[in-house]
Each structure stands twice: as structure tokens, then as C-alpha cells.
Amino acid sequence: MTAMMTTMLSVRGLARSFGAIRAVDDLSFDLARGEMLALIGPNGAGKSTCFNMLTGQLRPDRGQVLLEGIPITGLPPRRIWRLGVGRTFQVTATYLSMTVAENVQMALISHHRRLFNMIRRAHRLYRDEARALLDLVGMGDQAGRAAATLAYGDLKRLELAVALAHGPRLLLLDEPTAGMAAGERAALMRLVARITRERGLAVLFTEHDMEAVFAHASRIMVLNRGRLIAEGTAGEIRADPQVQEVYLGGGTLLARSGGGGA
Structure with a gap:
């Protein structure tokens, strides 16, 4: 991380x-604006526990979390969300009974604190802003579709638009390409990388697809049994003997392997 990058x-x-x-054991790291940091590791390594502490779903036993220097350790999830931390989940969390556009409108209504006066005119609120976010993630032509009819890859794009609706500074993506075909995975990660650059976001993501990790992560951290065992560039992580042992029992962690993930 250079001195010019904002932590x-x-x-x-x-x-x-x-x-x-010990699900997470003495974890320390920094993440800069404009950076995509991958957090990988075998199942049970502590990745989800880490995410849940960062977003307030779990209170840490010890340690500190700072968002641009402001302590957020142990704050309720909604407070952390209001401070500019967005998140997506391994299993998509959308309103299937609503249209694509209405899902994003609901997120915008919540962001603008209009939940208590929206009942009769919710469908008219923030339509242009919702359409702009859907255009951003390549879903503008499906704005009127019921979310329940979407393919899984499109649900993932919709969830990304919902996460962006409150203008987050920090975005946590938990298995963003889970359940997607190879072409969809690559397209979604290219989209996330472009949005990260254009909006100056900081992105922390977990991912099973090592090809996506090696192609798009600015840096990679590897957890095993709650402890950070390696951190570096894709080349450094791929060549690390301890990482190879954790993933493949001493084999080679290939750049284009679709497996070998968390």
C-alpha cells in the first residue's frame, strides 16, 4: 500500500x-480505497466469522476495527451500514415477490430514511436512481421483471445493485460468484473491479474460484484455522509453500484452477 492511498x-x-x-485468532490487516483484497482459506478457516465481526453481526472477544480511523468495533449492524459499509451474502437476500427495480428502490428508500412515509407512493420513489444502479450492473433491461424469475447470476447482480444503493465506502462481498457459471463469474468480477476503480471503493471479498481471485485481487490474505498464514500478491501466494500445503497437500496452486478454494 503506497502512502498516497487512503486507508x-x-x-x-x-x-x-x-x-x-478459535474461529479468528489475532487477525490484523489494512485495506485501502480503490483496493480489492481477497480473503481466502479452507472451509472453517474463519472467513465468515471475520465478515460477521466487521459488519456487527458478531461482537469480537478482543481487537479493534477502524473505518477511516473511526472505531466501529461492536457497533450494531445498522449503525455500521449507515457509516458506509455494504455487504452481500453467499445466499442472495432479495425480495422475490418484488420486481428488480422495486428491490433497489426499497434499498434507496431505506438509505434516505423514507420507510415511514412510503406506503402509498413507494413505487414512485427513486425510480431514476434505481434504474441508474441497475444500468451500472447490467440489469437495466430487466427492471420490470419479478425477482423470483431471475437466473441465479442475475440475482447476484441485483444484490450488488442493492448493496450499492446507499453509496458504501467499504464493500464486503461474501462468495460473490457462488453458484454461477464460469462465464458469469468472470463477468461479475470484471464488473466489481470496474466499479471499485470508478467509485474509489475499498472491497474485501471471499471467493472459492481461485481464477477470479488471482485475476482481480490487489492482494490476497490466506486464513487457516483462524490465523493469517500468508499475505501478498497472486504470485507470492501461489508460490507460498504453506499455502500450497493447506490447499493441496503440497501440490501447486494453479492460477487457472476453478477449485482449490475456501
Whole structure:
């Protein structure tokens, strides 16, 4: 990270245990504006626990989380969301009974604190802003479709538009390409990379698809049993003996492997 880059997220000594299991153990890292940082590791490595602490779903046992220097450790999820932290989930969380546009409108209504006076005119609120976000993620031509009829890849794009509706500074993407075909995965990650550059976001993402990780991550962190075992560029991570041992029992972590993920 260069001196010219603004540090968006600082994590220091973050830890959380469940009984005798240390899900996250003394995790520290920084994330800069305009950077895409991948957090990878085997199943049970602590990635979801880390995300849940960053967004307030879980309170850490110890450690500190700073958003542009402001402590957010242990704040309720809605407070953290209001401070500019957006998130998507492994399983899409959309209103299937609503149209594509209405899903984004609901997010915009919430962002603008209009939930208590929207009942009769919700369908008219923020239509242009919703359409602009849908155009951004390549879903503008499907604005009127019921979300329940969308293919899974399109649901992932819709969820991204919803996450962007409150103008986040920091975006956490939990398995953004899960369940998508190879072509859809590549297209979505290119879209996220473009939005990150254009909007100056800081992005932390987990991902099973190593091809997507190596192609788009500015840096990669590897967790194993709650501890950070490696951090660096794609080349450095691919060549790290400890990472190879964790993933493939001493084999080679290939740049174009679709598997070998968390």
C-alpha cells in the first residue's frame, strides 16, 4: 500500500472464539480505497466469522476495527451500514415477490430514511436512481421483471445493485460468484473491479474460484484455522509453500484452477 492511498479499513488483533475453537485468532490487516483484497482459506478457516465481526453481526472477544480511523468495533449492524459499509451474502437476500427495480428502490428508500412515509407512493420513489444502479450492473433491461424469475447470476447482480444503493465506502462481498457459471463469474468480477476503480471503493471479498481471485485481487490474505498464514500478491501466494500445503497437500496452486478454494 503506497502512502498516497487512503486507508479505509484497519483491523488490529481481531479475535473470536466459540468455546475451545478459535474461529479468528489475532487477525490484523489494512485495506485501502480503490483496493480489492481477497480473503481466502479452507472451509472453517474463519472467513465468515471475520465478515460477521466487521459488519456487527458478531461482537469480537478482543481487537479493534477502524473505518477511516473511526472505531466501529461492536457497533450494531445498522449503525455500521449507515457509516458506509455494504455487504452481500453467499445466499442472495432479495425480495422475490418484488420486481428488480422495486428491490433497489426499497434499498434507496431505506438509505434516505423514507420507510415511514412510503406506503402509498413507494413505487414512485427513486425510480431514476434505481434504474441508474441497475444500468451500472447490467440489469437495466430487466427492471420490470419479478425477482423470483431471475437466473441465479442475475440475482447476484441485483444484490450488488442493492448493496450499492446507499453509496458504501467499504464493500464486503461474501462468495460473490457462488453458484454461477464460469462465464458469469468472470463477468461479475470484471464488473466489481470496474466499479471499485470508478467509485474509489475499498472491497474485501471471499471467493472459492481461485481464477477470479488471482485475476482481480490487489492482494490476497490466506486464513487457516483462524490465523493469517500468508499475505501478498497472486504470485507470492501461489508460490507460498504453506499455502500450497493447506490447499493441496503440497501440490501447486494453479492460477487457472476453478477449485482449490475456501
